[in-house]
Structures are given as C-alpha cells and as structure tokens.
Amino acid sequence: MNRPSLNELECFVAAAEALSFSKAARKLNLSQPALSRQIQSLESKLRTRLLDRNTRTVSLTHAGRLYLDDAKQLLAHLDRAAEVVRRVGEGEPQRLRLAFVGALLDDGLVRLLQTFRARRPDCQIHLVDMAPADQLTALEGGEIDGAFIGAAPAKVSRQIKTLVWKQELLQVVLPEQHALAKAALWKLSQLKDESWVMVSVKAAPGFREHVNVLCRKAKFQPRVVQESDRVAAVLTMVAAGQGISLLPASLSRWLSAGVVFKEINETKAVLTHAFAFRRGDPGRELQDFALMLGAQGD
DSSP states (O other): OOOOOOHHHHHHHHHHHHHHHHHHHHHHTTHHHHHHHHHHHHHHHTOOOOOOSSSOOOEEHHHHHHHHHHHHHHHHHHHEEEEHHHHHTOOOOEEEEEEOOOGGGOOHHHHHHHHHHOOOOTTEEEEEEHHHHHHHHHHHTSSOOOEHHHHHHSHHHHHHHEEEEEEEEEEEEEEETTTTTTTTOOOOGGTSSSSEEEEEETHHHHHHHHHHHHHHHTTOOOOOEEEEEEEEHHHHHTTTSSBBBEGGGGGGGGSSSEEEOOOOOOOOOOOEEEEEEEOOOOOHHHHHHHHHHHHHHH
16 A cells, blocks of 8 residues: 655645645745645545645645544654653653543542552653643643543544543532522422523533533523633632532532532432543553553443
C-alpha cells in the first residue's frame, strides 16, 4: 500500500487547522509550493480531495474533516511514543499525568491512586485539578494522559475513549429552610416549579446534559436562575436561598451548614463517572491504570 508520509500528514494538518496555505507554510518553515506538493501527493495517494482551495480561501471537504481527526491522532501518537522512548533512554522515571475534578475527589479515588502507586512504584503520578471541559481539551492536546471527567458528554472526539469506573446517587440540594427540607421527596417532578442553581454548561457539559435528560424524563425543563463553574459556589448559592440543585451525594461533605441533601425516593437518579484517555496511547502506565479502573467498574 502506498502509505502517506509523515511530511504529508504534517502539511495537511497544518493547512487544515490554519485554513491557509501561506500560514501553514510559515509554521512548517516551508515554501508554499512545497507545502502544496505534499498535500497534492497525499490526496493522490488517498484518491480523494481533502481541501478545497482557490485564490482566497481554503476549506475542508467532508473527507478532509473526517481525515483530520485521524491524522492529528496519528501525529500525536508518534510524538508520545517518541517521548516515552526518550524518557526510558535517559533513565527518567515513568509518569502518568491525570486530571480530576476537585469537588469529586473522594476516598474511593484516593484509594485507587494509592493502589496504583503500590502496583507501580516506578511510576510518578502528576495530578491536576481541572474542569471537565478543560480536561477533554488538555487530553486531546496531549497535555495530560487521562482524566476523571465525571459524566461523559454524549459526543466526544473520536480520539477519546471513555470507561465507567463508578456510579453514585445524585441528590437534590435544598436550602435548609425550604418547605421540602423535612418532607419526603418522591419524584423529581415535585421540583418543576423551583428555581435552579447549576454547575455551568461551559465547565461540565456532560453533567448538565445528564441533569437535563433526567428532568426531561420527569416532564419539565429546570428554570436555571444562576450558574457557576465551581461546585463550592453552587452550594453557597443554595445555602443563601438562591435556588435548589441536583448534585452527587458525595458532595454533602463539602457544606453541612445551610443546605440539606435529599434522596429522591421513587426514581433513583444516578451519575455514571467516566475516565477518559486517548485511543491507542502507547504508554504502558496508562494501559495498566485503565485496566485497573476497568476492573473497578465491572
């Protein structure tokens, strides 16, 4: 098979991201004709046009949009493989860069990290607190190796794979003076007329999507009056009487004064926690960690 070369892929990705042959050529320190030849050679090998270009504009064809993700993934994979080999050759310790949501850091996650450290004492774990949306961006860019993203969005990049590692109940969070704070809460639909305070879509798109689905099943759309990127701020707003919320039960440890966490008796609302990582990542450390998590989620 007449495979695309690394240079051809790099030229295509640069032009596709910049949507400009001149900008892509400058980025790669090539002449524009040389860049064009590489892309034409790639299109010839694939027997399809990837870019539409005229004297003023460059745009991706449908085939080009599909191919771009795979090309970027392949280049990133090669970069990571080279980094792994370099670190081994220079005698550097292996490392695993993991992102998590600070609000969701609980005993279960701590025990998992401790178990992995015991199994792989040769591997250094670097942890960074990041909002779920930022985690996915960092993961695609190769800045981190894996991410505890909470609820996974319905659509993620084809470069990203997710696996379930735990589930937990969602509970309604009420101001302690709320009329339902001491009453039985049977259905989510009992809250249809309430004002809601939520974690923002920007920070946690998967979680907001999940809450919206639960509310739609209960035949209502939550009336969101305030949002925040941070869970601590959401809890504070609820305590101040700004509205109610729906959050993981484990967050009850964060704030006990001013709020009440209540389980929905009739319909159990469950949050599925996902771990995200890049498909085909060459790192043995990540493979071992994912296997351990997969066994945890079974």
